[in-house]
Amino acid sequence: MSRKAVSPPTGSPSPAPAPGPGTGTGAALGHGLKQRHLSMIALGGVIGAGLFVGSGAGIAAAGPSIIIAYAVSGLLVMLVMRMLGEMSAANPVSGSFSVHAERAIGPWAGFTAGWAFWVLLCVAVGLEGIGAAKIVTGWLPGTPQWAWVALFMVMFLGTNLASVKKFGEFEFWFASLKVVAITLFLVLGVLAVLGLLPGTDAPGTSNLSGAGGFLPNGAEGLVIGLLASVFAYGGLETVTIAAAESQDPVRGVARAVRTAMWRIALFYVGSMAVVVTLVPWDDPKVVKVGPFYAALDHLGINGAAEIMNVVILVALLSAMNANIYGASRMACSLVGRGQGPARLGRITSGVPRTAVLVSSGFGFLCVLLSYWRPTDVFPWLLNMVGAVILVVWIFIAVSQLILRRRLEREAPEKLVVRMWLFPGLTVVALLAMAGVFVLMLRQPGTRDQLVASGALTLVLAVVGLVRQRRAAGAVRS
Structure with missing residues (x-):
């Protein structure tokens, strides 16, 4: 697709990109999911x-009120995913919210949201690789962490460079292991809370009301817990990117969004409720070795530490694999709309292999920076992506406000998924996101993240606007 075809004058609605983003060679993504x-x-x-x-x-910050923090942030995420599900079911494309932002607001918005998300996913790949390597080197001391990260990268390059069906199958089993682990944890936890697990007594509400009460650190602690929980939900957006490569994109994204929302809410909120009911919130193990380990250890399960290490390793590797996929597809979509270097969008056998290689390479560069520049460049990089997911959510909400009205006028039959109580809940979600920004400004630990992420967003927006105006000038001439 030529740049003229996707870059209308400023303020004009962007024409619809092709369903399968190619590079001008006629190639398209596969449909094997x-x-x-x-x-x-x-x-x-x-x-x-x-x-x-x-x-x-x-x-540690919010105490038992972490349940409220995860429930509130979970509701916000459910609203965001409902909005995204509505737009993606109506227009299932690999660029997902980047394409929706381009159509609703303009090419600069699609450019900004898409490349910001790409940077976020690539950095996440590096962080997940580092976390996984630390676990393995704990089992095999003396082996270099970077070598394990490189091995993981090679492994996931294999899954992502193969057909999308093979990637989907690999990720299915990886993610299934995580789901089984969390489900077993919840079952054991609920049995223990009810006093039905042999060898355990029902804790009642002692851990919820003792040691300072339900809000031991007051509203300030709840705010810190809320901020931590908001960013823990990032990553759900990948399913709407993957939907474009499914056998039935419209039905696929609609069902996936619906089921993912309640599953995530159950896993996150349910897990936190089980942990703080079973274990005192101020137990040092909760922070030192993790809340899940602390709960299993409290239940007297032998080898709790190693069990959790295996589960965490699988979780990290699964997220690493999914994020390489999401980053490569987002880059490919951007290039297909004239928003990046053409070579990055080259598709071979239904797979954007160059985008996979570049996205993985950027992630590995982040790993190297953690060794080369651990005190300046690497922390700056982490701060830069700290609040990007909120920026993406804002683009999603604004795009949905605009596109919903457009769809109701032009193609109401495409509204397979509908945002609840539109436009009221969309506005509520936007206000909640603005509120999170205000809370981030008030906390020293998150203020730097907000400033650095804002700087990244501003730079991308300026570049996007310059590109959009140049393209508009080329069209007029």
Whole structure:
């Protein structure tokens, strides 16, 4: 697709990109993903170390009220995914929210949202690789962490360079292991809470009301827990990217979004409720080795640490695999719309192999920076992507406000999934996102993230606007 075809003058609606983003060679992405693949891809990208390990910091700050924090942020994510599901079911394309933003707001918005998300996913790939390598080197001391990350990269290059069906199958089983692990944890936890697990007594509400009460650190602690929980949900968006490569994109994305929303809410909110009911929130193990380990250890399960290490390793590798996929497809879609270097979008046998290689390479560069520049460049990189997911959510909400009205006028039959109580809940979601920004500004630990992410967004927006105006000038001439 030529740049003229996708870059109208400023303020004009962007024409619809082709369903399969190519590079001008007629190549298109494959369509080998099944419904079960989509459902697990949605879970694979979001359930990682943020839940199994990172949630410990949220519990330490918020205490038992972390349940409220995850429930509130979960409701916000459900609204965002409902909006995204509505747009993606009406127009299932690999660029997902980037394409929707381009159509609703303009090419600069699609450029900004798409490339910001690509950077976020690539950095996440590096972080997940580092986390997985630390676990393996704990089992095999003396082996270099970077070598394990390189091995993981090679492994996932294999799954992502193969057909999309093989990627989907690999991710299905990886994500399934995580789902089984969390489900078993919830079953054991609920039995223990009810006093039905042999060798355990029902804890009642002692851990929820003791040691400072339900809000031990007051509203400030709840705010910190809320911020930690918001960013733990990032990654669900990948399912709408994958939907374009499914056998039935419209039905596939509709079902995947619906099931993913309640599953994520159950896993996250349910897990936090079980942990803080079974274990005192101020137990040092919650932060030091993770809340899931602390709960299993409390239940007297032998080898709890090793069990959790295996589960966390699988979770990290699954998220790493899903994020390489999401980054490569987003890059390919951007290039297919004239928003990036053409070589990056070359598709071979239904797979954007150059985008896979470049996305993985960027992720591995992040790993190397953690060794080369651990005190300046690497922390700056982490801050830069710290609030990107909120920026993406804002683009999703604004795009849905615009495109919903357009669809109701022009093609109401495409509204297979509908946002609840439109436009009221969309506006509520936008206000909630603005509220999260305000809370981030108030916290020293998140203020730097907000500033750095804002700088990245601003730079991308300026570049996108310049490209859009140049393309508009070329059209007029």
